[in-house]
Every structure is written in C-alpha cells, then in structure tokens.
Amino acid sequence: MTCREASEYLQELMDTTLAPDLERRLRAHLDTCSACAGELTLQREIRRRVAAGVPRQEVPSALRQKVREILAPREKWAWGFLPRPVIRWGMAVAALVLISLIPLTLLQQNREERIASIVIEAVNDHRSFAMRVNLPTLPTADREQVRELVEAKVGFQIVPPMGQRGELRLVGGDVTYFLDRKVACILYGKGSKLVTLLVLRDEGIEATEQGFRQVNGLRVYTATYKGTGVVLWKQDNLLYSLVSELPQEELLGVAKEMAKI
Amino acid sequence: MFQHEAVKHLTALYNFALSLAKDEGDAADLVQETYLRALRFRHRFQPGTNLRAWMFKILRNAFIDSYWRRSREPAMEEAVSEQGSATLVEREGVEGVGSESIDRLVRMDLHEALEQVPDQFRTAILLSDVEGLSVEEIAEIMDCPPNTVKTRLFRGRRLLRGHLKDYGN
Incomplete structure (x- = not known):
C-alpha cells in the first residue's frame, strides 16, 4: 500500500468501518511508515x-x-378532553364528508382558482426541489x-426545451401530480438558481385564457407566490409552468426562448 | 412516533445551526425552519434510516436556502482547495509531532482555532467528531462524494492543528 492510499483509509480506520483485508494491509503499512503512523496519531488526537x-x-x-409547538399543534386543541376513539371516528366521518364534497367544490371552483392552485402546486414542487428535500x-x-x-x-x-442561448443547464427530470393529472418536471440550472419547468395536459383548464396577457409575442400568465416567480403558457394542448427565483423579466425571457415562437 | 423521535435531536441541531449561522437568533430560526420542513416532508423520511442525519441535511439545506433568499452566494467556495490527492499526502511538519506536543498545542483555544478553518472543513469535522456521524452520512448531508468528506476531514484536522500550533508559539 502506498502512502497516498493509506491516507485515504485513515478515517475509516478511526471509524472502524474498514474492510478486514484493507485494515490488515493498512496496518502493515503503518508498521513500516513512520510518516503515516505520525499522521494517524495527529488525526486521532485532533x-x-x-x-x-x-x-x-x-x-x-x-x-x-416553539419547536414543541411546531411538533405538537394538537396540544392546543380545545377538544383534548375527548377520548381518542371519539376524535378518530369524528375525523373519519369529517374526511368522508369532505371527500364527498370534492366533485362539488371542483365544479364550483372558478377559473382563477384553478390557475391559482396550479401556481401554488408548481411553486411548492419547485421549492421542494430547490431545498433538495x-x-x-x-x-x-x-x-x-x-x-x-x-x-x-x-x-x-415532451422533449425538454432548452434556451436558445445555451444559458440553461439541464439538471434532472421527475414526474409529479397536481390537480388530477401527471406532470412532467424538468429541472434546469441558470447561474446559481434552479429553474423548474412543469408540463401538464391542458384539458379542462380552459381557464387559461383568463388573466393571460401578451408579452413579446407569447401569451402568458405571470404570478408570484412565496417570493417565487411563475410564468404559465399554453402550447400544443399542454400547459407549461416555469418556476424560479430568477427576476420576473429574466424568467419571461427564458419562457420565450423555450416556447416555439 | 416521528414527533417524539425528532425532538430528541433538538440540542444537536441547535449546536449545528450555531456552527453554521454564527448568530443565536439566526440559529434559532434555522432550527424552527428545519422542524417545519421535517414535519411537512416526514412522509419522505424512510423509517429505519438515520433520522438525525436526515434532519441535519434539512438544516444545512435550509441554511443554504436562507443565503439564496438574501441573494447572497453561500459560503461554499473555500480559499483552500479541497481536491487534489497530492495535498492529501503532504507530510510537511507532521513528522516528529508526538502526542505530548499535540497535548500542549491543543490546550490553546479550540473554539478560536475552529473559526480559522474554512466552513466546509469545520462542518465535516464537527459532524464527524462531535456528532459521531459516518463519512457516508456526512456526504449525504453535505451533498458531496464520500471521498470529498474524507479529504475535508483529513485536511481540516491538519489545518486545525496548524492554527493551534500558532497559538502555542
């Protein structure tokens, strides 16, 4: 074993996670090399x-x-005196009622709310990628x-669109859900910022004409949520949602480059 | 239960936050954000894996995030090069350093010496030597290959010794 190899295994020797064969070879080296043996002493002591x-x-x-409050918000419930089975059954009944109401609420959901929920879901997905959770x-x-x-x-x-000036680096792909459909997630880097492109079918999202405006030849809907910018546009029966902490102008520029206009 | 397990790591997380943020208020904010995120994403935690390492990773990501929000670059770039295997086997000044002299040297202010070591090196050392996390766990937390962690530990300790020695002179 060379000194270079030995230095790479010292940490594992101290952690006692070295494979037996490697440990034997490392110890044989340490027996004959005073420099490496001295290094091990130094590392161990520090x-x-x-x-x-x-x-x-x-x-x-x-x-x-505060952490206790974050972890146990239920302690604040005024219903703490109720026995647990009562709470559980109560919650189950409430959940059933809510589920049965969903189709109704979806029908009632107006166009803007639908767009708003797309914006929120898109930002949440982007942020969970950005924080690398x-x-x-x-x-x-x-x-x-x-x-x-x-x-x-x-x-x-869907072919991952790229910027024409080559400023975007493709960094990954994933699939997620929102509303009632699957969403393609394509992740890019631009400078130090993450740019997430979410693409979904636009069926049933006829709302997309409302609130849209013409910017440099592209019909877009722009929004900001939690300090994160979102640009939506429709193309070939698909809805594109571009999300990033980039300045809105820059994000619009990226959207325009991605859209085939 | 997740909440019960998560709260056990509060002291370790707060101390790690202090080592990153250098300010008690910021450290407290980081810890709160960590618990909020951990709770929000607890379905992504795989039972049986190390909850502490997972929460350390969330905290470090929250720390990097807070730098983004302030439109500042995270202190990721270190003045000292981490890579290059040649640096790993430099031997200057190591020979002849026995345990006794190290004892004398490290009696100097360890806290101040740690402050002199670049952030990435210090973080790796604290996670390994104080928190007892493995190279693989630290690699996961710091988002880098295990070999980079080993280099940071190795070189970080040598830098630390150098600073402690300066105090001795």
Whole structure:
C-alpha cells in the first residue's frame, strides 16, 4: 500500500468501518511508515480533542417551546378532553364528508382558482426541489434520458426545451401530480438558481385564457407566490409552468426562448 | 412516533445551526425552519434510516436556502482547495509531532482555532467528531462524494492543528 492510499483509509480506520483485508494491509503499512503512523496519531488526537473540547450550547427555552409547538399543534386543541376513539371516528366521518364534497367544490371552483392552485402546486414542487428535500428521480444532463423518463410516465410527448442561448443547464427530470393529472418536471440550472419547468395536459383548464396577457409575442400568465416567480403558457394542448427565483423579466425571457415562437 | 423521535435531536441541531449561522437568533430560526420542513416532508423520511442525519441535511439545506433568499452566494467556495490527492499526502511538519506536543498545542483555544478553518472543513469535522456521524452520512448531508468528506476531514484536522500550533508559539 502506498502512502497516498493509506491516507485515504485513515478515517475509516478511526471509524472502524474498514474492510478486514484493507485494515490488515493498512496496518502493515503503518508498521513500516513512520510518516503515516505520525499522521494517524495527529488525526486521532485532533479528533479526540474536538470531541472533548467543543462545548454543547444549551437550547434557549423559547426555542424549545416553539419547536414543541411546531411538533405538537394538537396540544392546543380545545377538544383534548375527548377520548381518542371519539376524535378518530369524528375525523373519519369529517374526511368522508369532505371527500364527498370534492366533485362539488371542483365544479364550483372558478377559473382563477384553478390557475391559482396550479401556481401554488408548481411553486411548492419547485421549492421542494430547490431545498433538495425532494431530489429529482433522475439527476442528469442528458435530454434523451429525461425525455424517456417523463414520456413513459406522463403519457404525452415532451422533449425538454432548452434556451436558445445555451444559458440553461439541464439538471434532472421527475414526474409529479397536481390537480388530477401527471406532470412532467424538468429541472434546469441558470447561474446559481434552479429553474423548474412543469408540463401538464391542458384539458379542462380552459381557464387559461383568463388573466393571460401578451408579452413579446407569447401569451402568458405571470404570478408570484412565496417570493417565487411563475410564468404559465399554453402550447400544443399542454400547459407549461416555469418556476424560479430568477427576476420576473429574466424568467419571461427564458419562457420565450423555450416556447416555439 | 416521528414527533417524539425528532425532538430528541433538538440540542444537536441547535449546536449545528450555531456552527453554521454564527448568530443565536439566526440559529434559532434555522432550527424552527428545519422542524417545519421535517414535519411537512416526514412522509419522505424512510423509517429505519438515520433520522438525525436526515434532519441535519434539512438544516444545512435550509441554511443554504436562507443565503439564496438574501441573494447572497453561500459560503461554499473555500480559499483552500479541497481536491487534489497530492495535498492529501503532504507530510510537511507532521513528522516528529508526538502526542505530548499535540497535548500542549491543543490546550490553546479550540473554539478560536475552529473559526480559522474554512466552513466546509469545520462542518465535516464537527459532524464527524462531535456528532459521531459516518463519512457516508456526512456526504449525504453535505451533498458531496464520500471521498470529498474524507479529504475535508483529513485536511481540516491538519489545518486545525496548524492554527493551534500558532497559538502555542
């Protein structure tokens, strides 16, 4: 084993996660190489001192209280005196009533509300990718791979559009749901910002003419939610929703480049 | 129960937040945001995997996010190069450093020495040596390959020793 290899395995030796064979070879090297043995001593000592010497700060009681409230909002319920089965059955009945009301509420939902729910869902999906809690199923810069993934799942053809000036980097693809349909998610990077393109069938979203305006030859609906910009446009029976923290003007520019106009 | 398990990691998360944010108010905000996100996305947590590592990852992402919101670049770029295997085997100054001299040196202010180490190195060291997380878990939290974590730990400890030594002189 060389010194370079040995230095790469020192951490695992300290963590005791090294495979037996590698450990045997590393120890044989350490027996004959004083430099590497010295390095191990140094790493171990610093590690021990950090473990023992970094003090634990107490959590302020106000923060502890807030976290408790975040985790247990039910403690605030005025119905705490009710026995649990009553709450459970009550909730089940309430859920059934709500479910039976859904078709009615959908019918009543006016056009703007539908667009608003698309905007909200799109921003939430974008933000969960941006905060990297929800990693894309397919993190890749390969357009063909993204096309294959989403086409196999959403049931319509979609070639990941790219900006004409090559400022967009493809970074991944995924499929999600909102309203009652599957949505193709195509993720791009532009500078340090994430740009998410969500594409869905526009059937039943006839509302898309309302609130739309003409910007540089493209009919768009623009909105901002939670500080994140959204640009919607319709094309070939599909609704495109572009979401990013980019300035609105820049986002419109990207939308225009993506749309075939 | 998720809530019951999650609250156990409050102290570790607050201390990690302090090491990132350097300000008690910001650290408290980060911890609250972490719990809100963890609760919102708890269906994505896979039972049986390490909840603590998962929450550390959420916290670090929330920290990076807060930098985005302020339109500032996260302090991701370090002045010290992390890559390059040659740096991993540099040996200057290591020979002859025995346990006794290290003892003398590290009696200097560890906290201040840690402040001198670049953020990515310090974070890796704290997650490993204080929180006891594995290389794989740290790689997941810091969004980088395990080998990069090993390099950060290795080089970070050597940098730390260097700063502690300066105090000794």
